[in-house]
Amino acid sequence: MTIRLRVNGVDRTVDADPEMPLLWALRDILGLTGTKYGCGQALCGACSVHLDGQVVRACVTPVRRAAGGAVTTIEGLSPDGNHPLQRAWMELGVPQCGFCQAGQLMTAAALLKAKPRPTDDEIDQSLAANLCRCGTYPRIRAAVRKAAGLPEK
Amino acid sequence: MLCAMRRVFVAVAIVAAVAVVMRAAMLEAKPTQVAQPTQPVTGARLRGPEAFAGIADPAERSRALFLEASRVLTHPRCINCHPAGDVPHQGMTLELHYPPVVRGPKDRGVVGVECAGCHQDRNLELARVPGAPSWHLAPIEMAWVGKSPRAICEQMQDPKRNGGKTLAQIVEHNAHDKLVAWGWEPGAGREPVPGTQEQFGRLVAAWVETGAKCPPEEARP
Amino acid sequence: MSERPVLITRRSFLIGLNLSAGGLALGIFPAWSRADEPSGKSGKAPTTADAAEEAKAPGLNPNPFVHVGFDGLVTIVCARSEMGQGVRSSLPVLIADELGATLARVKVVQADGDAKYGDQNTDGSSSVRNFFDDLRRAGATARQMLVAAAAQRWNVQPDTCVAHDHVVEHRPTKRTLAFGELSAAAAKLPIPAEKSVTLRPRAELHHLGKELPFIDAAAYVTGKAAYGADVRVPEMLIAVIARPPAVGGKVLHYDPAPALAVPGVKRVIALPAPKAPYAFQAWGGVAVLAENTWAAMRGRAALKITWDAGENGTYDSDAYRRELAASLQKGGTRARNLGDVDAALAKAARVIDAEYYVPHLPQMPMEPPVAMAHVRGDRCEIWASTQNPQEARSTAAKLLGVPEERVTIHVTFLGGGFGRKSKADFVSEAVLLSKEARVPVRVQWTREDDVRHAYYNAVSTQRLRAGLDGRGKVVAWLHRTAFPPIGSTFAKVKGPTAEDLQQGVLDLALDVPNVRAEACAATAHVRIGWYRSVYNIFHAFAISSFMDEIAHARGQDPRDVLYELIGPPRTVSLADLGIGKLPNYGAPLATHPVDAGRLHGVVQRVTELARWNDRKREGRALGLAAHRSFLSYAACVASVVRDPERTVRVDEAWLVLDAGTIVNLDRVRAQLQGAIAMGISNALFGGVTMKKGATQESNFRDARIAGIRDVPRKLHVEIISSDGPPCGVGEPGVPPVAPAIANAIFALTGQRIRELPLLRALRV
Secondary structure, three states, rough: OEEEEOOOOOOEEEEEEOOOOOHHHHHHHHOOOOOOOOOOOOOOOEEEEEEEEEEOOOOEEEEEHHOOOOEEOOHHOOOOOOOOOHHHHHHHHOOOOOOOOHHHHHHHHHHHOOOOOHHEEEEEEEEOOOOOOOHHHHHHHHHHHOOOOOOOO | HHHOOOHHHHHOOOOOOOOOOHHHHHHHHOOOOOOOOOOOOOOOOOOOOOHHHOOOHHHHHHHHHHHHHHHHHHHHHOOOOOOOOOOOEEOOOOEOOOOOOOOOOOOOOEOOOEEHHOOOOOOOOOOOOOOOOOOOOOOOOHHHOOOOOOHHHHHHOOOOOOOOOOOHHHEEEEHHOOOHHHHHOOOOOOOOOOOHHHHHHHHHHHHHHHHOOOOOOOOOO | OOOOOOOOOOOOOOOOOEEEEEEEEEEEHHHHOOOOOOOOOOOOOOHHHHHHHHOOEEEEEEEOOEEEEEEOEEEEEOOOOOOOOOHHHHHHHHHHHHHHOOOOHHHEEEEEOHHHHHOOOOOOOOHHHHHHHHHHHHHHHHHHOOOOOOOHOOEEEEHHHEEEEEEEEEEOEEEEHHHHHHHHHHHHOOOOOHHHOOOOOOHHOOOOOOOOOOOOHHHHHOOOOOEEEOOOOOOOOOEEEOOOOOOOOOOEEEEOOOHHHHOOOOEEEEEEOOOOOOOOOOOOOEEEEEEHHHHHHHHHHEEEEEEEEEOOOOHHHHHHHHHHHHHHHHHEEEEEEEEHHHHHHHOOEEEEEEOOOOEEOOOOOOOOEEEEEEEOOOEEEEEEEOOOOOHHHHHHHHHHOHHHHHHHHHEOOOOOOHHHHHHHHHHHHHHHHHHHHHHOEEEEEOOHHHOOOOOOOOOEEEEEEEEOOOOOOEEEEEEEEOOHHHHHHHHOOOOOHHHHHHHHOOOOOOOOOOOEEEOOOOOOOEOOOOOOOHHHHHHHHHHHHHHHHHHHHHHHHHHHHHHHHHHHOOHHHHHHHOOOOOOOOOOOOOOEEEHHHHHHHHHHHHHOOOHHHHHHOOEEEEEEEEEEOOOOEEEEEEEEEEEOOOOEEOOOEEEEEEOOOOOOOHHHHHHHHHHHHHHHHHHHHHOOOEEEHHHHHHHHOOOOOOOOOHOOOEEEEEEEEOOOOOOOOOOOOOHHHHHHHHHHHHHHHOOHHHHOOOHHHHHO
């Protein structure tokens, strides 16, 4: 089945099983490998992308749901890696292995869009389902605060 | 008080839907004798309103009908998303939802972890994520966890706690809502609520028709 | 741990850049402002260092690690795998500092697997501690040659010249020549013998222990870093494998038809069943090869397979726990013996006795194992997120019956390793499947595969017994530990050897006159493997919990009792430990003794930071633990509170590490923060269980790890400043965390939990 969708501002066509999760359409068909597979069951958040502005777990979102929609992945978060979150992430040295960070960043970006000055509780709630085995959480919190222009703790 | 006249709402998330005719036919074999509210019924069987025809007093019958319907209403498949706090439950033992999510301002999660960020319009077998259209939590005023059938019964008729539905709308909601319907088709590995949605809808309708009486506090199905 | 590796075993003069340094990950210091282009995408075979191009770029290349081009670009090879520890931002800096290079003109290239780099097994917290001097020497060799070339040019004595900031300067005249101007001449000079290479004084290593640029940061935050699953080559198929539930199980019967009926599925291939010892063999099962991952997953789900459960098909982790306890009762091989424990226990005024249990722990890196292999005739090219490319290479060569030279292995970024990816089993699968399918095959493990078919950390049961004299002083210490050791994965063994007890049992400084430790029998029924800090996890849990128990039994402060048990600051000799030898993580005792003073030191510092006495007085529930591992010393204070949702949670933690000289301060700090998170996972949620040989847990829902809400907002790490020889940093932070939490829970609830995960046993 042919599905049309907009990915990072570009119209794309995907010829795939409509039930194929968006994750595999992005990675295996469109070659956008910044979005990661971590669990396949919407438990870890590594595959978080935006669909029409909302965070979805691409590993459980059938590509048919994205038909006619707009998808943003880490590759499209900013044109040149200078989203305030990406800058804060680099400045504070957030990543360790880096594998979960695309998902963390996409979730955090949606958070800041909805809540430009989030509280620590709001940060924790929104990122509660984005797991990081390296344990970068303290720096994730700090970097979200930094990107939001909140004072250092 | 004429409950049937009252305007009642329920924006209940989890209770009604498409009739599953085949299963209904299979499960329709029911006792003809008078059903006692306290009589235990096990497994997936749900008695239809016919089973209660022998209860002469309409008020008594209404209470018995509600108690039977409460076997659906208090089933984990339903109450998991009618939590008394900010976190939904899952499984048959009401463990807290994992991944850790919260209700959010509109009962649809918070930004980044909205219900619809994971739950699709149907169950996903490989990923094991349950799904149905408009997956969301019941509002806090519709919390059912820890409540008796009587408390739920009163709640369902209280306009402040049922989302502003008339009793007729409640019947309709329970009988046909697609998210409610999920309870009977919860996906592989999950125990469905008893009976069928069609049966459940008829129970609720009969309960309303008989005056929407509530069972005593201590009564359990 | 293995012998100290010998690096640079031969003069390895290559014309141009050494050709096999063609890994995926490439970066330039500082990477933020410059494009970082790890390749491996869009249908092109991923080799960042274009061999043909770079062969044309001659320059100074005195060893496999460093190359100085005519343009002055310094290329440094990172031969260890990047898995989140920041090794690519650390090791190259040592070379660059010795060389006198400007980091902004240093390119880092990831090495392929090749013996010429010395041991590449990125494991055992060994990258800095084992390569510190060797890598400096690699840089110093190149520097000496550049200096010699400059001295010749100026006709001056080399010792009047210094290299700094990418130039060689003649000190008396302040003349300078850039590295690029010197590399051609330097390349023609003889390579100085190792003994004539002089290392700089420490003070001249300008970046050592400072805030360093994070070379891969930009790649990580833009999605450009290429991990195992990001490698794409033409004609590639993706394989997802249905594996028998228990290791050693076999396929009795399967029907490929339903899988082949799934659109996109191309092949269904049965893998050979492994024979014990399982080592790095493929687990066996049936592989579904498809055009895309989704089709492969659906194809696997459609397979109907009948399994023969095999020799481990009755393994039950609950029953095994009882077996381990029985083994402790019997006693075991004496691994440590000082004085007469039995006599001292018999005379003791009071005996404290406790048994501890830690279940199998899976590593669960965020990236499940992935490897791609392309077998063509007698050649094989592999891309894998492996911690141990040399092992993967030799495993592949053996499987194919070809010399190692025919196998090329590229190392991608690793989405976490934690020991899981030091095993080559997933590479074996890719090689077998590519050989059979005659196309490149990328094997994708699902999370379920990862949880169910890991090389688990050993399950352990331990019994500790202390004899106290009339005044409460500990005069006897008996430690029995039973666990199936990692050796069981490679040979038939009946239990831990004395050497296996080096991790926390033999090297425990104790000021107790009678000490005995015993290694008790335990047979493995699953694959046992390394997991970040390995046996130290359970040894530290038992020992530090037990010390806390002794303190409470005596009604004394746990810190005071800990100091008393460790004894006064001193170097503890083998005789004082009551052992004949100590593997000591491959390091000589002369440079890395068992140092009670350093253990005391981290306890002192961490309790200062935590304001131990004050906070306890304020009513905070604190727990303390300290542990030596990988030659380093770490101590943790954890604070716990009740939580309506999660019963208890850690609300603050302090962790102090003494690891000698630190290369990359910020990455070490990051790893300590991470160690707290992993320690919390181990302590509160960790562990898998088996029934009929099958692991019952399957994904993050039931094999939980700490999320952002589980890790305290108030988290304090400190690294003790030291000029001492470098010690391990990746692992040593983990062991003290779980017992500190258990001890804090005791302080909060009065409940002594002697098993992990703590939350499962906690009575609310």
